[in-house]
Amino acid sequence: MSITREIPPTAGWAIKTKDLLACLFNKHPEGLLEEDFKKFIGSPSALLTYSGTAAFYIILKSISKLSPKKTVVIPAFICPLVPLAIERAGLKVKTCDINPYNFDYNPAELGNICSQDKDILAVLAVHLAGIPLEIEKIRNATEGKNIFIIEDCAQSLGAKYRGEQTGRFGDFAFFSLCRGKGLTIYEGGIALGKESKDARLLKETAEEIMHREPVSEFLKIAELFAYSIFYRPSLFWFAFRMPQAFWQLRKNPVRAMGEYFDTGFPVHRISAFRAYFGHSAFPRLDEEINRQIEKAEFYIKGLEDTPGIKPITGSSSKEASYPYLTIIFDSPQKRNLALKEFSATGLGVSQVYLKAIQDYAYLKGVIPENECPGARLIAERTITLSTSCFLKEKDLLEITRRLKEIGTNDNLFVERR
Numbered sequence: 001m002s003i004t005r006e007i008p009p010t011a012g013w014a015i016k017t018k019d020l021l022a023c024l025f026n027k028h029p030e031g032l033l034e035e036d037f038k039k040f041i042g043s044p045s046a047l048l049t050y051s052g053t054a055a056f057y058i059i060l061k062s063i064s065k066l067s068p069k070k071t072v073v074i075p076a077f078i079c080p081l082v083p084l085a086i087e088r089a090g091l092k093v094k095t096c097d098i099n100p101y102n103f104d105y106n107p108a109e110l111g112n113i114c115s116q117d118k119d120i121l122a123v124l125a126v127h128l129a130g131i132p133l134e135i136e137k138i139r140n141a142t143e144g145k146n147i148f149i150i151e152d153c154a155q156s157l158g159a160k161y162r163g164e165q166t167g168r169f170g171d172f173a174f175f176s177l178c179r180g181k182g183l184t185i186y187e188g189g190i191a192l193g194k195e196s197k198d199a200r201l202l203k204e205t206a207e208e209i210m211h212r213e214p215v216s217e218f219l220k221i222a223e224l225f226a227y228s229i230f231y232r233p234s235l236f237w238f239a240f241r242m243p244q245a246f247w248q249l250r251k252n253p254v255r256a257m258g259e260y261f262d263t264g265f266p267v268h269r270i271s272a273f274r275a276y277f278g279h280s281a282f283p284r285l286d287e288e289i290n291r292q293i294e295k296a297e298f299y300i301k302g303l304e305d306t307p308g309i310k311p312i313t314g315s316s317s318k319e320a321s322y323p324y325l326t327i328i329f330d331s332p333q334k335r336n337l338a339l340k341e342f343s344a345t346g347l348g349v350s351q352v353y354l355k356a357i358q359d360y361a362y363l364k365g366v367i368p369e370n371e372c373p374g375a376r377l378i379a380e381r382t383i384t385l386s387t388s389c390f391l392k393e394k395d396l397l398e399i400t401r402r403l404k405e406i407g408t409n410d411n412l413f414v415e416r417r
Helices: 017-024 032-042 052-063 081-088 107-116 135-142 196-209 214-230 236-249 272-302 332-342 373-381 393-408 410-416
Strands: 047-049 071-075 092-096 120-126 148-152 172-176 189-193 309-312 324-329 382-386
Touching: 017 214, 017 272, 032 047, 032 189, 032 272, 047 052, 047 196, 052 081, 052 120, 052 148, 052 172, 052 189, 052 196, 071 081, 071 107, 081 092, 092 107, 107 120, 107 135, 120 135, 135 148, 189 196, 214 236, 214 272, 272 309, 272 324, 272 382, 272 393, 309 393, 324 332, 324 373, 324 393, 332 373, 332 382, 332 393, 373 382
Parallel strands: 071 092, 071 120, 120 148, 148 172
Antiparallel strands: 047 189, 172 189, 309 324, 324 382
């Protein structure tokens, strides 16, 4: 196992301690980061929150004031924090399957849900892996039914659908500024509304929910400084792989992957310092996203026409931002072999989520029973390839070489099984 060099599994930004110190001793005008998002997305409103989850929670509490409906539709392959936010908001979860070859909703199933269930408050459009969903298909399913569309843009900052930024297509949207997500303040989120009146609604709800927690915020500032030190290949093993190995040894893969949560996620206010640091880093956005895209395109070209392997990519209408690239194998066995092959290389190969959302045991009281074969296939057959700024060309060549070998050499698979 590599301790001296561990590549992060996603395209988080490297940040410098000296830049944090420079911001620490500057004045911190409020509202600058929200203005950055409003201009970049083209939204009339933006609200800075503690996390993407907190932003989603505030949106749910806001739209609950506008409708008596109680059910929120989510894809069956999603972060476990999403249904927990719905539960905390006093609402109900309904899952809808996804396609077995990408992250889009199964359109027929979504259409049936929205037509038959009169209690649907909102449908969550999750732009997973920086790949925009087919928004038009979601609009077709919800049209004329008084159903809100909420865009989950936690992984899609900078991605575009039909030439426009994700976050512009739903009634509401939220972004994540969490560590490892690109633009980061260690933990943070942005909630957006489509219309000016939404800004008032979100602000009103936030004032009811978000309060100042000086001790907790001080700890987040300390963690941001620690991030500036440890988020580099020479030290990342200690911050990421070592805790993962601890939970693996205890045979708890869900905690090892950082996928165990509860409804007690924080929602307190962000300090002016962290908000200002996010604003100071915002000009890097286009350059960093272009780097991510270049690495994803390197993989895509290198694996082109490789039997047994298919990258999940954008399309002519979808300009993906690729904080990582997802690869689907033609069998779970080959996927598992790939994970084993890369486990000790430090090359950033990982998984996005371990399971379809209904298969997390600790969520059984939140997620209703539902057969979702598409989501289970994605969970069983995919890996993620890092698009980190720390990857060198030789790393990309090594990753593609090994994947081509696994995808094409069935004899190798049989020998190592």
